[in-house]
Amino acid sequence: MRVRAAVLREMGHAGPFAHSKPLSVESLTLSPPGNGEIRVRVLAAGLCHSDLSVINGSRPRPMPMVMGHEATGEVVELGGHVRDFAVGDRVVFSFVPMCGHCLPCASGRPVLCEPGAAANAQGQLLESASHWTDDSGQPLLHHLGVSGFAEYTVVSARSAVRIDADLPAEIAALFGCAVMTGVGAVINTARVQSGESVAVFGLGGVGLSALLGAHAASAWPLIAVDVVEEKLALARRLGASHCINASHGDAVAEIRDITSGGVEHAIESVGSEAVLAQAYAATRRGGTTLTVGLPAPGRMFSVPAVSLVAEERTVKGSYMGSAVPSRDIPRYIDLYRAGRLPVDRLLTHRLKLDDINEGFDRLADGTAIRQIIEFDT
Structure with a gap:
């Protein structure tokens, strides 16, 4: 399928990003999910300093890459052998996919998952390489197993946590990084x-x-x-x-x-x-x-x-807050609903995908806390 997404092709651009435009919004081809993977329609995605550190080169990653890791969306397609999700489920992404079998996972420290860390470092998913290609046929990599700055994305089912559908998307996205961490x-x-x-x-x-x-x-x-x-x-x-x-x-x-x-x-x-x-x-x-x-x-x-x-x-x-995402994200959402974690007050700006470079200028100069890209629903 064809998907609009924000692509970083090289790191180290100087600001202001509104002028240097390190992120280009491109129309890409997204292939279907494979075994153990799901395709998700992204509803909202947050701009985080972890994204900025890749853009400015202080946190090197392989290039080119479809960026974004703090996001939420709706499952639209299941790959093979996926049993824990159904089409229509709302999910928040976890930016470390967790295999469940390595020593850290088996020891109750899944954010240190060894296969997950290796996949993230290579810009791949836990089960496969890239699902992204541009118009020249060049593969593009996945940012932290999510690539949330896109209308749709494919992720490992182990990178998603089911949430209630009535939680507003612009709030739900915050639980994928800022709140969890x-x-x-x-x-x-x-x-x-x-x-x-x-x-x-x-x-x-x-x-x-x-x-x-x-x-x-x-x-x-x-x-x-x-x-x-x-x-x-x-x-x-x-x-x-x-x-x-x-x-x-x-x-x-x-x-x-x-x-x-x-x-x-x-x-x-x-x-x-x-x-x-x-x-x-x-x-x-x-x-x-x-x-x-x-x-x-x-x-x-x-x-x-x-x-x-x-x-x-x-x-x-x-x-990542030493988290067990499947346990902690629902728990923190419950605390938000109870008024104990008013995370909605962290949201300072809403923007469209085409405004993403200006958003990172605000993040870099400290005039924004959490900015949310809202996708058309």
Whole structure:
């Protein structure tokens, strides 16, 4: 079938993207799903810093590629041997396909699925190579097993989680990355308990989702750190007890003063080793510094080695919120419906596929939190 999709043919374009246009909206051929795969009509897709890091080249991927990984849609066709879905099901995509058989999957850590990670690195699906070809016959690759910036896509059935059909698509898409990653970091990885102190460094979609998760867990004090006043104001409305503009002074000193020595959990969501060092410095003795950001592969992070022992400090990474998507996405949606996770307040812009480059300009300059591409239904 013919499908309009946003294609990245090379990385490293300079902004503004509205002028350099790294993403071209093209008409492509999408082949039918194979065994274990499903074809999905995409209803909504979110713009995420993980997409931006591929566009600007800080997170290298093979090219050319149909981009997008945070999305939701409706199943329109089943490949062979698919038993867990039916045509008409609404789904949210999981950007790590999970084989269910490797050691991490069998150990209850499916976001570390080894075949899934290998497929993502190669731009392929778990069961097959590419389903995309352009008008010259050139194959195009899949971004994180999803390629959600397209009217239709083919994914592994292991990259989809069924959801209720009445959840608005522009809200459902957020659960595929921002919410799953941020809330999961708090609940699954850090395991924040009521009354424990939390600081969140970086208030994009993932950072604000982490703040929402910490607020739902009754963290106190709950400290938000950023350099954009509008994001700090939103964080306060979403439950932050203290907001610190890191460009106006010593954020670490302020946090240590507020908490009499540092927070029990510091969460870094910027993808910067310098900000991660700040988060570590703001963590108290016996505390945990958690990072969910993705810096460029060559970036290095160092800490005083003695503090790990003498202060019983912990540094942890959290990928995709340490999630079990089939368990966590429905659970977080239930929390949203109950008013405990008002993730709809993260949505700042709605746009069409043709406006995607302008959307990434807003993401890059910090004037947007979550932008959703809405496809015609």
